[in-house]
Amino acid sequence: xxxxxxxxxxxxxxxxxxxxxxxxxxxxxxxxxxxxxxxxxxxxxxxxxxxxxxxxxxxxxxxxxxxxxxxxxxxxxxxxxxxxxxxxxxxxxxxxxxxxxxxxxxxxxxxxxxxxxxxxxxxxxxxxxxxxxxxxxxxxxxxxxxxxxxxxxxxxxxxxxxxxxxxxxxxxxxxxxxxxxxxxxxxxxxxxxxxxxxxxxxxxxxxxxxxxxxxxxxxxxxxxxxxxxxxxxxxxxxxxxxxxxxxxxxxxxxxxxxxxxxxxxxxxxxxxxxxxxxxxxxxxx
Ligand code: C2E
Ligand code: MG
Ligand code: MG
Ligand code: MG
Numbered sequence: 001x002x003x004x005x006x007x008x009x010x011x012x013x014x015x016x017x018x019x020x021x022x023x024x025x026x027x028x029x030x031x032x033x034x035x036x037x038x039x040x041x042x043x044x045x046x047x048x049x050x051x052x053x054x055x056x057x058x059x060x061x062x063x064x065x066x067x068x069x070x071x072x073x074x075x076x077x078x079x080x081x082x083x084x085x086x087x088x089x090x091x092x093x094x095x096x097x098x099x100x101x102x103x104x105x106x107x108x109x110x111x112x113x114x115x116x117x118x119x120x121x122x123x124x125x126x127x128x129x130x131x132x133x134x135x136x137x138x139x140x141x142x143x144x145x146x147x148x149x150x151x152x153x154x155x156x157x158x159x160x161x162x163x164x165x166x167x168x169x170x171x172x173x174x175x176x177x178x179x180x181x182x183x184x185x186x187x188x189x190x191x192x193x194x195x196x197x198x199x200x201x202x203x204x205x206x207x208x209x210x211x212x213x214x215x216x217x218x219x220x221x222x223x224x225x226x227x228x229x230x231x232x233x234x235x236x237x238x239x240x241x242x243x244x245x246x247x248x249x250x251x252x253x254x255x256x257x258x259x260x261x262x263x264x265x266x267x268x269x270x271x272x273x274x275x276x277x278x279x280x281x282x283x284x285x
Contacts (some may be wrong), residue, residue: 161194211245
């Protein structure tokens, strides 16, 4: 039985009757609560970064991706898929995104201070709302400068939908950052709508094959064809290609045989706190 509450409101012009679904009210209150929780989370430093390794075909660690986690005092660890959309809508992604940028840059600088990790790159996810800020480039450059990290080792991960919306402004921002050495990777590549002519115009460095294609690469010929095409496209455009969501050695080998030479996925390690990663580095030394 569907519960429907009826709400009567007497407007000056007469009787207006509104129907609403209590489920709707639940959604709205949950969101409002979560937003308030997120504000508290920011001020109480409940957000943390995990890092996931990226390796080349020789098995050498070449970099890491910073992945945001929310350590909620009651709900435990919350995944970004659950709170990033709301953080975007509420605008809270701006302070959160700035924190991610500072924290990831500081971590990278710390790695660069150790000989065995001095070559690593750091991939940082950037959301549309963050990138659309008029002063986005300045914020990033200021952060890099303030922390004192090598800009050439920073890879900002953007998505297709973000890039094609207002292409002129996008290109301008990217060029400004590129002039200072910052690199760009196109995340979840193949799932969006960017046309090939856009790809040519954008100062990208890397395409990141979406994990949905990698998942069934061995059993679905279409996925295999798509990855092959992306790898070929990267080659023709002079872009590096990395595959995400690589979980098995067979997937890795298949990708490598298609000429993909960088990988990220559970096969090499799940996203982990910095300390675990640092331990891993000292073990592999
Ligand atoms: P993404 O950037 O495409 O990140 C890859 C996601 O795949 C991560 O999920 C990662 O944990 C997961 N993953 C890695 N290897 C494997 C694998 O082998 N198999 C499978 N099944 N999954 C794998 P996560 O950490 O839950 O992040 C989800 C999304 O949230 C990210 O997708 C990214 O779009 C967004 N996100 C994460 N951190 C940030 C951030 O700091 N800022 C912004 N704006 N977005 C972020
Ligand atoms: Mg990413
Ligand atoms: Mg991705
Ligand atoms: Mg994704």
